[in-house]
Amino acid sequence: MTVRLVLIGLVAGVFSTLFGVGGGIVVVPLLIGLAAFAPHVAAATSLGAIVVTATAGVALYSVHGEVRPAYAALVGVPAVAGALAGTHMQQRLSGRALSLAFAGLLVVVGVWLIAG
Amino acid sequence: MSAWVVVAALVLGLGSGILSGLFGVGGGILFVPTLVLLGLGQVEAAATSLLAIMPTAAVGAWRQRAYGNVRARAALVVGLASVAGATLGVQIATRIDESLLRRLFGVLLLAVAGQLAFRAVRQGRRYPDAS
Numbered sequence: 001m002t003v004r005l006v007l008i009g010l011v012a013g014v015f016s017t018l019f020g021v022g023g024g025i026v027v028v029p030l031l032i033g034l035a036a037f038a039p040h041v042a043a044a045t046s047l048g049a050i051v052v053t054a055t056a057g058v059a060l061y062s063v064h065g066e067v068r069p070a071y072a073a074l075v076g077v078p079a080v081a082g083a084l085a086g087t088h089m090q091q092r093l094s095g096r097a098l099s100l101a102f103a104g105l106l107v108v109v110g111v112w113l114i115a116g
Numbered sequence: 117m118s119a120w121v122v123v124a125a126l127v128l129g130l131g132s133g134i135l136s137g138l139f140g141v142g143g144g145i146l147f148v149p150t151l152v153l154l155g156l157g158q159v160e161a162a163a164t165s166l167l168a169i170m171p172t173a174a175v176g177a178w179r180q181r182a183y184g185n186v187r188a189r190a191a192l193v194v195g196l197a198s199v200a201g202a203t204l205g206v207q208i209a210t211r212i213d214e215s216l217l218r219r220l221f222g223v224l225l226l227a228v229a230g231q232l233a234f235r236a237v238r239q240g241r242r243y244p245d246a247s
Contacts, residue, residue, distance in 0.1 A: 002193060005190050005193040005194050005197070006193060006194075006197040007197075008194050008197070009193060009194040009195065009196065009197025009198040009200075009201060010197050010198065010200060010201035010204070011201060012194065012197075012198045012201060013197065013198030013199060013200060013201020013202035013203070013204065013205060014201045014202070014204050014205035014208065015201075015205065015221070016198060016201070016202050016205060017201075017202040017203075017205030017206050017209060018205045018208060018209050018217060018221075019218075019221060021141075021142060021144035021145050021148070021165075023142070023198055024136075024139070024140050024141030024142050024173075025141050025145065025225070027140070027194060027198075028139065028140050028141065029228045029231075029232055031190075031194075032232065032235075033231065033232075033235070035190070037187070037190075040183075040185050041185050041186075041187060042140060043138075043139055043140025043180070043185070044140060044176075044177065044180030044181070044183070044185030044186045044187075045140075045185070045186055045187045045190050045191045045194070046140035046141070046191075046194075047136070047140050047173045047176040047177040047180060047186075047191075048173075048177040048180075048186050048187075048188060048191025048192070048195065049190075049191045049192075049194035049195035049198065050141075050142045050169060050173040050177075050195070051170060051173045051174050051177055051191075051195065052191070052192065052195025052196060052198070052199070053142075053195055053198045053199065053202065054142060054166045054167075054169040054170045054173060055170060056198075056199040056202065057163070057166040057202065058163070058166045058167050058170060060202075061159075061162075061163035061166065062163075064163075066159055066160050066162075066163035066164070067160075067163045067164055067166075067167050068156060068160060068163075068164045069164075069167065071151055071154060071156060071164050072164045072165075072167035072168040073168075074122070074125050074126070074129065074154070075125055075126075075128065075129035075132065075147055075150055075151065075165075075168045076129065076167065076168030076169075076170075076171055076172060077129070078126045078127075078129035078130040078133060079129045079130065079132045079133030079136065079143055079147075079168060079171075079172040080133060080171050080172055080175050081130060081133060082129070082130040082131065082132060082133020082134040082135075082136065082137065082172075083133040083134070083136050083137040083143075083172045083173075083175045083176040083179070084133075084137065084175060084179060085133070085134055085137060086133060086134040086135065086136060086137020086138040086139075086176065087137035087138075087176050087179040087180055087183070088137070088179070089134070089137070089138060090137060090138050090139075091183055093138075095236075096236045096237075098138075098139075099232050099233070099235065099236035100232075100233055100236050100237075101138070101139070102139050102232060103228075103229040103230075103232040103233040103236070104229070105135070105139055105141075106225045106226070106228055106229035106232070107225075107226060107229045109145055109222075109225055110221075110222040110223070110224075110225035110226040110229065111222065111226070112222070113218045113219065113221055113222030113225065114218075114219050114222035114223065114226075116218065
């Protein structure tokens with residue numbers, strides 16, 4: 001299991017720097033498909049992993065002076081409120097509904113990446 | 117920066133957070149274009165997005181921990197391994213055409229979406245309702 005988790009982390013890290021995202025979009029389906037996590041557990045565990053990934057990323061980028069704290073606060077503060085609402089809403093969804101909704105998100109992002 | 121841009125940033129930030137809490141993603145997929153809209157460069161936006169992701173994911177993980185959904189050891193293993201992967205990603209990014217890469221990633225996501233949906237429909241009863 002640990003080997004699979006390390007593999008998932010490596011893949012997530014590669015996609016994170018390639019596309020400037022946290023990596024959750026890769027971690028969640030891999031935890032479900034490769035590590036047999038239930039959808040809610042996969043989403044929750046992914047958030048924990050992202051905290052580690054993002055912290056390392058901020059530390060690396062800070063050295064180059066690329067991080068703009070005021071702008072991060074502008075989107076990050078409302079996002080914290082959103083995250084509270086989102087996790088609350090998630091507890092009311094079944095694992096099946098969560099998987100299907102996540103698949104919908106992937107389709108939107110996938111089409112946007114191909115078209116953009 | 118005009119008032120409507122600030123309002124748009126606040127709304128998009130809130131939306132990113134909801135997506136993050138719902139699906140376990142960081143929210144960077146919306147943060148980066150929002151920050152570019154605010155006038156940041158691509159690299160600045162990616163770096164600043166990571167800073168905004170930190171409290172968003174931390175609050176989400178904290179709430180999910182209260183619901184008993186977080187596997188802390190797995191999160192730590194995936195998170196630490198991703199730091200090594202991130203270093204590798206930088207090496208790849210500097211060698212491959214970015215637009216081709218974006219399209220390949222898009223195709224991969226569509227394939228993953230199909231697989232997830234198929235699995236959810238076929239094995240719907242495997243996961244009990246969480247509420």
